[in-house]
Amino acid sequence: MTTTQENRWIGVSAPRREDAPLIRGRGRYIADIEPAGTVHMAILRSPYAHARINGIDTAAAEALDGVHCVLTAADLEGIGDFPTIWRLPGQKECTTPAFAPGKARYVGEPVAAVVADSRYLAEDALDLLDVDYEILDHVVDVEAALADGAPVINEDMGDNTIIEYTFPGINALGVAGDIDGAFEEADEIVSGRFKVGRYSGVALETRGHVAEWDDLRQTLTLHSGSQVASLLRTELAAALGIPETSVRILTPNIGGAFGNQWDRYPEDILVSLASMKLCRPVKWIEDRREALQATVHGREQLQEWQLAANSDGTVLGLKGRVLSDQGAHLHSVGIGPAWVTGAAAVNQYKIANYHCDVVGVATNKTPNSTFRGFGGPEAMFGIERMMDKTARRLGIDPAELRRRNMIQADEFPYFSPGGAVYDSGNYPAALEKALEAVEYDKVREEQQSLRDQGVYRGIGIASYIHVSGFGPSAILGILDYYTGGYEGSTVKIDPHGRATLYTGMIPMGQGTETTLAQVAADHLEIDIANVRVVWGDTDQTPYTGFGSAGSRSNVAAVAVIKAIEEIKAKAVRIGAGLLEADPDDVAYADGRISVKGAEEMRSLSLADVAQQAYWAHKLPEGDQPTLEATYVYDPANFTTACGTHVAVVDVDIDTGKIDWVKYVVVDDAGTIINPLLVEGQIHGALSNGLGGAMLEEFVYDEESGQLLSSTLMDYLVPSFTDLPDFEIHHLVTPSPHTEGGFKGMGEAGCFPAAGALANAVTDALSHLGVEADQTPVTPSRLWSLIDQAGG
Amino acid sequence: MAENMSVVINVNGAGREVSVEPRKTLADAIREDLGLTGTHLGCEHGVCGACTILLDGEVVRSCLMLAVQADGAEITTIEGIADGDALHPMQSAFSEYHGLQCGFCTPGMILAGIDVVSRNPDPSPQEIREEMGGNICRCTGYQKIVESVQAAAAVMSAEGGSA
CATH class of the missing domain: 1.10.150.120 ([2Fe-2S]-binding domain)
Incomplete structure (x- = not known):
């Protein structure tokens, strides 16, 4: 853009167009949709962690007045499973079936479904289903699952090891490190063993669908809260054995997704199948217990790291083993998050020698799959704890140790031994800015005097990288990830010069509709009020390769910009003809098409040109009528958002309670489209990150295999009083290879949160030698550690 | 199944009468029988607060009450707080x-x-x-x-x- 009106909307906290209906209670969420004649589905789920299903007697349920049908595995003939789309070499084959395949493998796995006049009645009927279960031995601990003689969860796999994947420490240029040499040479070797707790997005809106089979047209319309409608459409059609062209996915408002809605689920098939069977609309809304049992969990890993360092603090090498507790079977993305952990664990540091083994392990638990952060927060927790342990061992301040090992601003692109290419950033500057904001030296000084008064204050630093903007499709191919990485955008200018933008992105709270409108308004140089954004209808919107995520707007925004470039070029060609000028002498500026140097005299509005494009009476040779363009953008590279968080806390050593003193964020997500919304995303991602760091945990009972935290009384999400006020500062290092310089940022806030919190707690209790190496650091867990340390 | 019961509620300033099963929650009645879907259900066990309404001036969780318990009450939902087009x-x-x-x-x-x-x-x-x-x-x-x-x-x- 070359005009004086550059960036009227990008960089502005434009009000969200999403808000108006939502604040009036006029949002339209999945549960609010109820076409005439809708019947309701309820699902019977396994009450056992591991049990063979020898038979299901459905007679009594079917006989209940108002029940329309009962579905069991016997009704799945001709119905396929959902595939695992990330299929790494050596990974055992694994799919997601609609019903437990002959045996239930976790508490909550679907066993049967009832469709009735009302949800109340459908649940009555569930009580009448008589399932003959043969209870089998179960295992809910990842190490026990690998032990000899452990119950085998998926017999066709032979054992519970789904995949062993090695990161050999070779960078994208093919340069290999020497991990053994690094460990031989090092002055010190520091070890750590970390348990990253199992938790998840736990969106306030539970999952749900309304399926409408049209028997006349032989089409299926699925109203769904999925955040990846294109992929759902492809996979659902395949599973149901109907043409994909016959399936339309409509997305209403989504009440939070957090990655969990990226996956395909058994209920997607079941509600569709029921509608096809009954030829009427079928609605299923998950209840909260189902949501906690049967929407994918996230994070859980057992990590063992060893770090080799010289006494001056130089980190020479890092090696590790990550056991990823996958639950009963691989879900849509397989061990993807754990793979990302292996790829990202060297973080911001120049660690030339690296080795990591990642093992995907089956247990009798809910599948562990997509959740905001996707392996990154797990990696950051491990490495940032290791940096603090190393600092302590070497007697170097943890900030200084980071300073000595960070990749410098002039070292990009940086080829990490995890295989990633970091595009840009200024890691030391972010660290220094965070230290300055938190008044690091002052807090360190006060720490000692406070301790003398019995106040145990700790400071925790955690830096992060977030490889986002997934990713060039060719790279996804190399990673055996069976989707594309592109986003499409169609932009249509109407005869009055207003724009309609069609995107495959799905707003789920992050304000995508607003931010994409900002990008379009700026690049068309028209008022944002004249941009309409169409989303949530697979019959209208472009296919999206990867699907909506908190960190995808950057890729979608480029598709918008590229489509608009084509529109502007065409407008110039048409305008030149009307202005009787050479196209080379005509330019698009301020939403007008004008002869250069004669803008006052010889100029047309976009509406003037658009009207001519629709009349098509006088178009340039080779141009088609109307004014629209579609661009499918496949990113040239990943983008890496980065930054540093510093947490300051006081620990009550009598109760294990953690009180907030301060939480400072410095982030760098390249060019920011909407500062207010970016702040909101950071706050929200932090609440996800700190929730899992302090409170949230899916707890399984070893003895029974039951999920104990299956209500919101037991699964504790952060409330108003659990979180601090966050202080946010930005650095802006535009991505060098995306149009606009945007980087994905919607997930970044949760990356360093657990590391910062655990480092702060460990720092507060350094006199006791307490190490917060397991998340969540709940008061009871911390109190036990303090107690064991004699505090 | 028990017979439906008639419940009279003043909703956002207007008297309404609905016929509901005695076991039906107030939240479900607000959404399904009164058609006011701005009241959301996040947990249905009284923790999340998404179904919060005002009942006779008090904040209550409508998922924890039965519709029949609200007989004769005045309730305000999200749809009832704006003054016409003017937002609260x-x-x-x-x-x-x-x-x-x-x-x-x-x-x-x-x-x-x-x-x-x-x-x-x-x-x-x-x-x-x-x-x-x-x-x-x-x-x-x-x-x-x-x-x-x-x-x-x-x-x-x-x-x-x-x-």
């Missing part, structure tokens, strides 16, 4: 201060916020956090909700003062 200050503030993202908790938050300010016209951030602890938000991290409620309190006080 709490609604405006949530939008202006980015107090909502996905919007699912928002109706309950707005009603809870109105309740807080009705009892404490000038609440501190800490008071807001403590008073609104019964409502869960998964998107915002709460900070911008606190700012929204504070801003609305200032407007409500000014309006109340001039009235």
